[in-house]
Amino acid sequence: MNNKFILLTYILLSFNSYCQDKSPDEVQGKNPDEFLNKITKKNLAVGGSAAYSVNGETVWQSATGYSDKETKQPFELDTKVRMASIAKSMTALAVMQLVEQNLIDLDVPIQTYIPNYPKQPKTQITTRHLLSHTSGIGGYKNGKEAETKINYPKLTDALEIFKNRKLLFEPGTKYSYTSYGYTVLGVIIEKASGKTYEEYMQENIWSKADMTNTGVVKFGDKMLKGSSLYQRNSKGKIRKGKENNLSNRIPAGGLYTTVDDMLKFGNAVINNVFVKEETLRLMREHHSLEKESNGYGFGWFLYGKMPNEGIVFGHSGGQTGCSSQLLIYPKKGIVSITLINTSNVNEATGLAFQLLNFAIDNL
Secondary structure (H helix, E strand, O other): OOHHHHHHHHHHHHHHHHOOOOOHHHOOOOOHHHHHHHHHHOOOOOEEEEEEEEOOEEEEEEEEEEEEOOOOEEOOOOOEEEOHHHHHHHHHHHHHHHHHOOOOOOOOEHHHOOOOOOOOOOOOOEHHHHHOOOOOOOOOOOHHHHOOOOOOOOHHHHHHHOOOOOOOOOOOOOOOOOHHHHHHHHHHHHHHHOOOHHHHHHHHHHOOOOOOOOEEOOOOOOOOOEOOOEEEOOOOOEEEOOOOOOOOOHHHHOEEEOHHHHHHHHHHHHOOOOOOHHHHHHHOOOOOOOOOOOEEOOOOEEEOOOOOOOOEEEEEEEEOOEEEEEEEEHHHOEEEEEEEOEEOOOHHHHHHHHHHHHHHHOO
């Protein structure tokens, strides 16, 4: 099976999953600039950036639209934007670093690290369950909880939101994607390492990859070169988004970044800068108990159908002020990233796949 056929399969899977109401033609074009510019020209988003690299070399990167539409501030390559759930991949790598150091055991109850976390009647939640979204912990109770303004000074404070809620199912028996499970992982990182989540990530993830424009979103803080937040509703109308407080989900989706930093991150993953090759291989196994297509490993979506599932892996993200997609194709050394400052822009995923396919065609 040739690579282009495989990648076209990924693209179709991606559009089926994320863009059911849109035609792929909305983001197709003859070259990457055309791919990206169509997103703003068709008024699908206010602004954003995208890039891809091959074997560590940035082949193409560009930005389009505005970081602030009202002031006509252009969106530039160094504009900082929320990454949303791509943060889960970083958190999962941090956890697996500590697993390699024997500071975290994937299969012991999480009370080993968080003694006051409520126990379950039968099966106890483990770190393995949390990484693979099979813990039974639910998601946001409602829109108000997702768009909260409440500040949680510590990650342990954020656990109070959900830790006493009834699980959706017995741990390990089903899959249900949840950001709160990754909030728990952030606390486990803190307990196992003796550092705050932010300190650990700065030292062991961002600094290791020379990511100088990535960090934790702080509610109310005006970031230098930070983008404004925009939302697109179901009718396609875009309005300025109200800032929500991400302190309840920092390890799951409370980080900001730039396209250059995300290329550095993706290439560091390929080059085993963070974890050993065998550890990354474990993270890319299908742990989610889902149907075979588009499975989930430890912090990674695995793209494609069996037996090619996971040859390309990455993570999507979506929240107020963000639609994002990271793709990594280790066999060809390709990293593709899209960062859009507008929510509900499903085309961000399609664009990342288009860039990946373009990269393969031009190898």
